[in-house]
Amino acid sequence: MESGPERSPLVLVLAGVGYGQQAPLLWWTDAIARQAGCTVVAPRWAVDEAGHADPVGFVLGHVGSALAGRRPDLVVAKSFGCSALPWAVAEGIPGIWLTPVLTEDAVRDALAAADDTHLAVGGSVDPMWRPDRVLETRARLRTVDGAGHALEVTGDWRRSQRLQAEVLEAVSARVADLVGGGRRQ
Numbered sequence: 001m002e003s004g005p006e007r008s009p010l011v012l013v014l015a016g017v018g019y020g021q022q023a024p025l026l027w028w029t030d031a032i033a034r035q036a037g038c039t040v041v042a043p044r045w046a047v048d049e050a051g052h053a054d055p056v057g058f059v060l061g062h063v064g065s066a067l068a069g070r071r072p073d074l075v076v077a078k079s080f081g082c083s084a085l086p087w088a089v090a091e092g093i094p095g096i097w098l099t100p101v102l103t104e105d106a107v108r109d110a111l112a113a114a115d116d117t118h119l120a121v122g123g124s125v126d127p128m129w130r131p132d133r134v135l136e137t138r139a140r141l142r143t144v145d146g147a148g149h150a151l152e153v154t155g156d157w158r159r160s161q162r163l164q165a166e167v168l169e170a171v172s173a174r175v176a177d178l179v180g181g182g183r184r185q
Helices: 024-035 049-053 055-067 079-091 103-112 159-179
Strands: 010-014 040-041 074-078 095-098 117-125 140-146
Touching: 010 024, 010 055, 010 079, 024 040, 024 159, 049 055, 055 079, 055 095, 074 079, 074 159, 079 095, 079 103, 079 117, 095 159, 117 159
Parallel strands: 010 040, 010 074, 074 095, 095 117, 117 140
Antiparallel strands: none
């Protein structure tokens, strides 16, 4: 039986409101995935009043248009883009969720229901990172001491760069698993 050409893994990269695709964590995520041979889909958006009123609907509308019926193998999202978490969990799509807004019920509830194919990372001084609201989750949660919502440490660019490199190592490991045929980091 013949099989068609092997499809490269598809990585969906989702931005925040003020943290776009050109920002360090997403820029390097894109580079890591592409250099590993993955296809990257990274929709761009400008969040309007309606988007703020319904973040899940807004993000999923853009995701649906950008994917055009394709299914991603991994989602890497920052902040507002983490509004895709309910969809990813429901569809069984693994994700790396950078500073998910855990003050939003839909995001918090989805992370609480997530399995161990999900990693969520937030900063200890980010008021939207509330891991205490998802204690029962099987997702892996990582709190970066001293980091804020951009996963940066105010006044310490060297430490910020090091901790972001650690986060990108997790992205790299997950992408390597995708390319190697595995599902988990």
